[in-house]
Each structure stands twice: as C-alpha cells, then as structure tokens.
Amino acid sequence: MLPIATSARTRRALAGLVRPHRALLAGTVVTLVAASVAVLVVPALLGRIVDAVISRGVAGLIDTLALGILVALVARALLAALGSVLVAHLGELVLAALRENVVQRALDVPLADVERAGSGDLLQRVGGDIAVISEGVRRALPTVVISLLDVALTLVGLTVLDWRLALAGLAPLPIWILVGRWYLRTSGRLYAAERVAEGVRTQSLLAGVGGAATVRAFRRRAAQLARIERHSTSAVRASVRASTAESRFGLVMNGAELVGVLSILVTGFLLVRADAVTVGAATAAALYFLRLFDPIGIMLYLLDEAQSAGAALARLVGVTDMPTPPGPQAPRIPRDASVHLRGIRHAYDAGPEVLHGVDLTIAPGERVAVVGASGAGKTTLGGILAGVHTPTAGTVEIGGVPLAEIAQLRRHVALVTQEVHVFAGTVADNLRLARPDATDAELAAALRTVAAPLALADVVGDGADELSATRAQQLALARLVLADPAVAVLDEATAEAGSAGARTLEHAAAAALAGRTAVVIAHRLTQAADADRVVVLDKGHIVESGPHEELVAAGGSYAALWAAWAAPRS
Template identity: 55%
Template sequence: MTGQEGTPMTEQRELLPTATGRQTVAALRTLLRPRRWLAGAGLLVLTSATAVGLFVAPLLGHVVDLVTTGAPASAITTPVVALAVVAVASGAATAWGLTLIARLGEGALAELRERFLDRALRLPLGQVERAGSGDLTSRAGNDLNAVASVVRSGLPELARSLLAIFLTLAGLAVLDWRFMAAALLAAPVQLYTVWWYGGRALPLYARQRVAVGAQQQQLLETIGGAPTVRALRRREQHLGLVTGRSQEAVDLTMRGVNLVTRFYARLNLAEFIGLSAVLATGFLLVRSGEVSIGAATAAALYFHNLFTPVNIALGLIDDVQSATAALVRIVGVADLPEPAAPPAPRTPADASLHADAVSHAYTADRPVLHEVTIAVPAGQRVALVGASGAGKSTLAGLVAGVHEPTSGSIRVGGVGIGDLDPAGRRAVALITQEVYVFAGTLAEDLRLARPDATDDELTAALEQVGAAEWAAALPEGLATVVGEGGHRLTAAQAQQLALARLVLADPAVAVLDEATAEAGSAGARVLEASVVAALQGRTGLLVAHRLTQAALADRVVVLDEGRIVESGSHDELRETPDGRYAELWRAWSGRRDADHAA
C-alpha cells in the first residue's frame, strides 16, 4: 500500500493507506471473476443490439435513394416497416443487455462495499484515530458514492458506447473504406485530448479527495468540540480552519471544472474535423459516381450517430478518473492485510489485569505514560483519577487493546493482550463517554451485544442498570425505534443503553472511560448506580470523571503527567495529608457544595 499525498492545508496525519494500481486491478479481477457469465452475456446482447441498430442508417439511405429515383410510394413501405422492426428489436435487446451489465455492477459493488465495511469495522481504533475519522467517513461516504455512481450509470453506458463506436466504424467501412478513413481523422485529436486530460485529472482528483477528507475531519472536530470551542472563545479561529479546509476543497473542485471544460472543447473540435471530412468524402464519391446519395447519407448518419457514444465514452473518462481515485482509497482499506494472529492464542486463566512498566507515546516527542504498573485482581474495581491530560484515557485504551504500548506489557489473566484467543478478546469490553445509539428498535440496539438474547433477557439487562422504567414508558416498549429518525434518548439514557449492552455481552473485564461525563449532575448520580450494577461480578477499570465514582471503587490510582503518584483506597487517600487525591477531593467537594447551595 502507498501513502497519500496531502494538500497544503491538510495537516500531517497518518492517513489510511491507498492501493497501488496493481492492487486495484487485482481487486477488480477478484470481484469480476465469479460474474464472468454475466459480463459475457451482457456484452453479447449489447453487441447484438448495436449490430441490429446499424441497419437504421442504410435503411434510411435506401429510402433516400428511392425518393431521389422517383420510386412509387408503395416501394417505401417495406423499408419503413423494417425500420420499425429494427428500432423495436434494438431497443429491447439494449434494455436486456443493460440489465445484465447492471446486475454485474451491482453485485460487484455490493461485495466491494461489504468487504470495505467489514475491514473498516475491524481496523485498530488507534489507526483510525491517527488518520482522523474524517478520512474514514469520506471513504465510506463520498468515495463509495463516486464508485457506485459510475457502476450504476457509467459502466452500462460505457460498454454500450464502446460497442457502438467499433461497430459503427465497421458499418462505415462496409459502405466504403474511405468513409471510415475520413471519420478516423477525428481520432488523433480525441486520443491526444484523452492523453492530455488523463495525465492531469487523476492526480487532481486524488488531491481533491484528500482535501474533502480533511474538510470533513475539521467539521467533525469543530462540531464535536463546539462546547469547548465556545468556552475558550475560539470560535473565529475554528471557523477560519473550516473555511481554509473548505476553500482548499473548492479550489481543487474548480480546477477540475476548468479541466473538464477544456476537455469538452477539444472534443467538439474533433467532431467538427470528422464530420467535415465525412461530408467532403461523400461529396467527392457521389460526384464521381462511386457511391449513391443514399450511401453518402448513410455515412453521414453513421458519423453523426458516433457523436453520442464517443462523447459518452470520453465524457465518462471524467467520472472514471474520479471513481478510480475513490476506488484506490476504498481498496486500500478493504484489502488491508489482517493483523498477524498470535502464534499460539491463549485463554486467560482469570479476569485479573496487569499493566507492567507500561509507557506510551503517540509520537516520538510526545510521551503520555511513563513506566506505569498496575495490578487489578479479578473482580476488583479500580478508578483512575487525575487532571485532564494525565494519561487516564490512554491507559484505558491500552488495557482495552485500542493501542499497543510503546514499551511494557498488559496481561489479562496472565496472557498478553495481543496473545488472547477470540474468546479472550471478547472478555474485555470498552465503554466511552461517546455512546452511539443505532437506528432501529431498542431491542435491535440491545441485541448488538448478544444477537440471540430473548426479550426477557433484554428487559433483565435494562432492569439491572436502572433503565427498565424509562424503557417501559416508551411508546412501543422494546419495539420503539430509537436513534436517527426515531425516539431521541437523553445522554443518561443512551449511557444506560450502553451499560445494558455491557451486561448482555457479559465480559469478564470492563473498561469505562468517563462513562458518566455526558450526563448532568442528577443524571450522573443515576449513572453511577448503573455503573456499579453493570460491574457486578466483573473486573473494572474506571476513568473517573466525578470523584464520587472513585469513592465507590475498591482502589483509586492517581495519575499525574503520565505517572502514578498515589494508589490506595478512597478513605486512605482522602486522609493522606498533602496528598494529590486529598487535594482533588477537597476541591471537588467544595465545588459540589457550592452547586448544592446555589
């Protein structure tokens, strides 16, 4: 895989890979190989339809000859009926052939989309974070749509147009080889135009798609961080960043429009040259008596009929270039090699957690954790406490397998996190403050964690986390549509939904990264009880947003600048004079008391 070249405004992210030309061709072969019969049948039917349609021009030429020679009106009846039959047969065969080609394209597109989504869902979250979610979403949205557009409309039309071009040239040769030679005078201009355009379009479209991904990433960051942006009075700066990203995408798009305009201007010149040559040839051949007026008319009609397929075929180059730039980005993800499986996957002996001398840096000059060692016995709950940027979420992500530590090791039940067998990997679950409610019924959303769960089991999971009351009050209970376009859940309800999924998935180890941060004070108190209930019988590692969560844990670990500075029970640390946790507790308690008084 090769990396992508960024544009000037694009920040230097480690973007997801793109495929090489050879890899893209190999992927297309893999998609088309099982559909060879559809391709063959579709091309055969379209060839037949085009061949039948070629009879229109000579039949019209024959009618012209009959009229110019003064033939009776009855003599025209047969060619007119033949024209009608040819039109109906050609139209029916064309529709059938396009249907077969469409089935070929839709089947291949569906398989490509499934492969992309399957691989995207299994990408390491750390890799997605380094690339930025905008890169992945632009591939899943804009790029797939660009390929789909070409497959659905461009591919059938391209096949039909190419067949029409070759067979029409053959028809010109049958009339007189000099007609075909005259028509081909347009070819050098057309070929040069394609060469000129192709060398400029593909790099331009590749840069444009990277710019669109950067634009989406900036929009996601600005919208997602809107409260922080407003709090820090950074609105103008972020609007400037969005404007810069958008302007870059617009500039590249307008360069593409300018390129396409010049492309079509040159094609129009080629049409003028070819038609002039065919008409001049027809005039000379008719004057010398070598062909009839009807044959010259048929030749002119043939060439005129070439305008549409040639323009469609060459015009589709623009769409194909754009789709190719999109396809290499899609295949780059879809064909990513699977991570190497551990040589001997092992099952953890228990639900204990051990982080031994773990250090981590997102970049070489940006260390986040330094020699962190934590041991969490099976069934114990440990809360991570510290200021923003202390490394809490990073440590949680390492334990959950989102990132790999730069140095040190993380073990679950005595087995390294990378050596766990599939069952062992499912034994560790991560819940963050960013909970997604999927579009569908509440029951379908819950069954994402356990597809075979019964309605009674779903209800029991909701009851365990304190969500049964509001779930029962929904208009249709478990059958109520939630998520996009459905019933809107509050932040606390969405978090309880995530905790109910955790109960249904039943992992031995649960990592909760500020799972109550999105709720208000009242909602947070409810969620804290939900968290305790969901963690019953499990080993828990909690990134504590509120210190009341830490107070409920068996042990509290205080991080400061990526290092453990304190560890002990809530009561022990609270009573430690001049301790970091005691300082945090006093400050937090003071704010809480002030809020209650207000």
C-alpha cells in the same frame, strides 16, 4: 490520511468483484452488442433507400427497406433497455459486495489508525464515496457501456462500407487520442484531489459541530469558522479545477468532430465523382460518422462522473486493502480475571511519551479507580488495557496471557467510554450488538440491572427518540452486562450525564461491574471513593495506590484532589 489504492490495484479489485458474476456479465455483453448491431443497420438501409430513389427503384423495395429500419429501431430500443437493466443489476451486485467489504474492514481498522487519519476521512469514504459510486452505477455505467459499444461497432460498420471512407472518418483520431490521454491523466489526479479535499472539509465540519461547546467556551468561533471556510474553499477550488479540465476537453472534442465530418464529406464527394462508391454509400458513411456524435457526447458528459467514481473507488479499495490486525497464532484462554501491566510505555506516533514504565497488578474481581489531572495518561492506560492501543513498550496480561495471544479478546475485556453511539433501530437492536443470540428476557434483565427505563420495542437513534446522555450511557452499560466480559474498562463513562444523572449512572455502573475485574477512569471522585483501590496517575507515572481512606489520610496527591472535589459539596 487513510491509504488510496493505485490504478492497477483498483482495476484488479474491480475484476475480483465482477468475477463471481461471469455469467451475468456475458449475458450483458451479448445483449448490448446485439443492441449496437441493430442500430448499425439503420444508416446502411438509409443509404440503400437513397440509391433506390436515385435509380428510380420500385416502391416496394423502398417500403421494405423502411420497414427494416423500423424493425431495427424497435429491436435497438428493447435490447438497449434490457442491456441497461442488466448493467445496472451487475453494478448493484458489485457495489453491494464492495460496500460490505468496506464496512467490514472499516470496523476492523485499528482505532489508532482512524484517529491518526481523522474520522472525517473514513466517514467520507464509507458515506460520500459510496454515494458517488452508487450514483455512477445507476446513472452513468449503463449509458457509458452502451455508448462505448456504439462507437466501436459504428467504426466497424464504416470500415465494412468502404475502407477509404473509414480512413477519412479516422482523420480526427490523433486529436481524440492526444486529448483523451491528456484528460484521463489529468482528470484522474484532479478528481482524486477533489475527493481528498472533500474529506478534509468533512473532517473540519465534524470537528466544528462536535466541539461546538468548546469553541464557544474559548471564544474560538471566528477562528473555527475561518478554518472551515478555508477547507471549504479548497474543496470548491478542487472542483473548479476538475470542471475546467472537462470543459477544455469538450471544446477540443467538438473541434475534432468538425474535422471528421468535413473529411467524410470531402472524401465521399471525390469517391462519388470517380464512380468508386454510390451516393447511398457516401450518405451512409456520413450518417455513420454523425451518429458517433451522440455516444461520444454522452461519454464526454459522463466521463467526469466516471472519473469521480473511479477516484472514489480507489479510496474505497484503499480501505479494503488495509492490513487486518494479526490474530494470535496459538490462541489461549486466560486462567482468571487478574490483570498485570508491566513496564508500560506509550507515545502517539512521533510525539512525546505519555506513559513512563507503568506497573500495575489487579486481582480478579477488584475494582480499581484511576484518577489524575487532565493529560496524566488515564485514557491512554485504559485504552492499552482494553487492547485499543498497543503500547510502545511493556506487556499487558489478563489471567497470565498477553492480550495479543488471547482468543476472542472482546469476550474477555470490554471498554465503555463517555462517547456512546445509539444506533438507529429499537432498543433490542442496540442491545443485541453485544449478544446477537440474546433472548428478549435476557435483554430485559440487562436493562433492569442498570435501572434503565427503556422498553425493548422503543425506537431510538437518528430519526426517532433522542435519548438523553444518561439513558444512552445506561444502554451502553446494559450492552456490557450482555457481553459479560471478565474485565471491564470504564473511561469517564458518567462524565456526560451532568450532576443530575451522575448518581444514577454511578449506581448503574456499579451494578454492571458487579463480579468483574474493573478499571474505572474516574471523572467524579465519588467513583474513586467506592472503588476497592485508587491509583493516582501524574504525568504518566503512578504516584499513589491504595484504598480511598488510606490515601486521604496520607495527605498526598489524592488527598489534595479529594479536598478540591469535596470542598464545594460540603
């Protein structure tokens, strides 16, 4: 699970996001305070009207007071509308900055950390959690802010009217404080648990959908469905627990409101009977207290949404606070495209070691195919060479420079895997991910190099043309051509094409790798036969290394692999 920020850290992060918009914040606060003050005038004027009617005041005075109420209500409506727009605008600016920070840091998170936490957790944060906060900013935030100011200023107005009536209005305060503290303490934990449970459910659904073919092949459909159902049930139960707490909170708050109304009415009656206040003042006090119901009810209704948004915000701040992998203190440029791996050992977390002291030297421009049984450590070796994984022990050098000291590592080494993502947009948009400043002519040349029958203006990705596995991999290889790294690692980049597109991709890969030092994690041994050298991995050890013909003639592990591969095709 990726980290989750503490409440204190979340508040500091939010303050940091708001700080650049101090002027807008000040204008928003002034507008909202003015809106609350405008509506605060209404109960006082109604009290004056009651007193005027009782004392048989002149009709003109009553008309003037009624006009004042109308003006106050119109001012309230206009100022509240403007304040809502300003709050929403401020919230959207803050949300945009947060979204950019999260996406930027998510792209910088080491792949090992993402794999350890599960891609579903990260996806839930940059997708689901952002959506929760966005909904809160658009719907809940303006209303909650206005309601909060209404409550605060109404209590001030009640105090100005008569301090004894104000004290009576505070009768439910202990109940509000106790139940509020309980709810804030409880609901924050419950909504955080709900977001975590939803992340686990998302991860489970992704695993089930992404591995559907494997699930069917091993007849694990029932077990996988049971797993998804278990995680979905946990998410539903987490939501029910949060909703139950909110319902209990609302019930107690309604009881507190009843206590407050009775206290105001009884106190007002006693004060009027003692000629301490007028009937109009007692009426205004009751109206002040009654108008607390709407903003308190609104805050109650939206508090669960605010708590859910707060839990989502803590998860997003947790992503932005993840440490960025340190860059080289004294960046160096490799002298050539040679590769040296010395004493490479690697284990994932506390698991068993998967590479055991691997030593490998690759000359500039040499193409090396790495073959071996499943689980031999081929993908791990490729990931370490590409800088995706940091080895437990040993060093990796390109051109005599350790990977950790290379300036702009991705300009010198690139990794292409069998899992290719096609971004929604045009083919040109997808290609410019590798080189944003590339011209259309350079993009077209890259497509020709890998023989991809695609037009730059073609719209691909979600909601558009679905590229076949072969075309998607050609697109990835064209990106490799544009990136133009000195060293390239292909991790079973032709595995998803099937037999029909395999030779097409092998030719495309050969063209993309021309002139580069290349390590090809070979799924098909025809790639090994075309390589300058073949390295055979077995249980984390290099057991053979040499040209294809020599290894076949030697009759060792590679010869057995080749015989098994070639037999059905002869």
